[in-house]
Amino acid sequence: MKAIKKTLVVDDNRLPRMITRRIFEEKFPGVEVAEAASADEALELARSQGDFDLVLLDINMPGMTGLELAPILVEEQLIPQICFVSANIQQHIQDTADELGACFITKPVSEEKIVKLINRIEGK
Amino acid sequence: MRGLDLNELQSEAMKELFNISLGTAADVLSQMAGQEIHLNVPEIHSVRRKEIYSIVQEHADDTVVAVHMCTHGFFSGESVLIFTERYSLSLVKAILSDQVPLEMLPELEEEALLEVGNVVLSSCLSTFANLLEQRLETAIPVCVRGTVNEVMKEGTANDEVIFISVDFTHEKGGERGYISMTFDINSGEHIVEAVDDYLRRSGLL
Numbered sequence: 001m002k003a004i005k006k007t008l009v010v011d012d013n014r015l016p017r018m019i020t021r022r023i024f025e026e027k028f029p030g031v032e033v034a035e036a037a038s039a040d041e042a043l044e045l046a047r048s049q050g051d052f053d054l055v056l057l058d059i060n061m062p063g064m065t066g067l068e069l070a071p072i073l074v075e076e077q078l079i080p081q082i083c084f085v086s087a088n089i090q091q092h093i094q095d096t097a098d099e100l101g102a103c104f105i106t107k108p109v110s111e112e113k114i115v116k117l118i119n120r121i122e123g124k
Numbered sequence: 125m126r127g128l129d130l131n132e133l134q135s136e137a138m139k140e141l142f143n144i145s146l147g148t149a150a151d152v153l154s155q156m157a158g159q160e161i162h163l164n165v166p167e168i169h170s171v172r173r174k175e176i177y178s179i180v181q182e183h184a185d186d187t188v189v190a191v192h193m194c195t196h197g198f199f200s201g202e203s204v205l206i207f208t209e210r211y212s213l214s215l216v217k218a219i220l221s222d223q224v225p226l227e228m229l230p231e232l233e234e235e236a237l238l239e240v241g242n243v244v245l246s247s248c249l250s251t252f253a254n255l256l257e258q259r260l261e262t263a264i265p266v267c268v269r270g271t272v273n274e275v276m277k278e279g280t281a282n283d284e285v286i287f288i289s290v291d292f293t294h295e296k297g298g299e300r301g302y303i304s305m306t307f308d309i310n311s312g313e314h315i316v317e318a319v320d321d322y323l324r325r326s327g328l329l
Binding site for chain 2: 012013014015016018019022060061062086087088089090091092093106107108110
């Protein structure tokens with residue numbers, strides 16, 4: 001499995017973005033973290049920078065939702081690993097994640113959840 | 125429950141479904157606050173909007189924080205999480221103190237409250253939908269402050285509202301909050317049908 005070097009955190013609320021960034025800085029200081037406050041901004045970053053290994057993607061956002069952005073990221077092969085981050089645990093959301101080959105972690109984000117996720121992606 | 129026309133068994137089922145759903149919400153709230161928080165449902169009322177005042181006498185004059193979230197799907201309407209400003213501030217402090225520099229607390233308070241509302245309502249409503257094997261879309265939450273009557277003033281006096289008292293308890297005490305669910309005219313029927321299906325799957329009908 002490829003090591004995670006650059007991650008994009010997408011959430012319209014600043015708080016979960018800040019918490020996620022802090023966790024990465026403490027547990028994975030070698031990983032570069034970029035933030036986007038909307039799906040449109042995330043898409044623009046993914047297209048312009050093109051070197052993200054992982055996107056942590058909120059679902060419920062104004063404008064384009066995370067569920068709408070994910071298929072575009074897959075179709076255009078912009079970010080290889082997608083992980084939805086949401087408190088919405090409905091079965092159809094988890095089924096969509098499975099269909100897209102995406103992971104799913106429940107809000108709130110925590111150190112334990114992020115560490116588990118990265119270790120699983122990196123095959124540790 | 126009068127407005128929803130639920131019989132005793134359906135009413136008990138609703139209370140149980142909300143208790144389970146709030147259990148999920150309590151778990152995420154505990155994770156956010158870094159302390160164990162229990163959410164219990166002592167009462168569920170199905171009332172007209174104008175009757176809410178009589179239920180919230182205890183907090184009628186308090187300034188409350190309300191996070192509104194619109195829903196579409198097997199029921200369409202609006203869910204609102206309401207707790208006192210005092211309790212919301214202690215929650216925000218608990219959530220933010222280990223996460224962000226102290227000087228940023230005031231600046232982040234509003235976003236923290238929105239995230240609390242988002243996470244609590246989303247986890248509660250999505251668990252409720254999962255238990256009933258139904259689908260529900262949730263919109264972006266909005267946060268407002270005022271008295272209970274002020275934050276619940278949208279809509280008409282005769283709207284049917286499921287009004288749930290929620291006891292937030294933690295190791296140092298507790299607080300009563302509320303969740304209200306207003307739904308459109310067709311949704312009441314859908315909720316009752318979904319509860320009956322749940323009872324059938326459980327072998328109780």
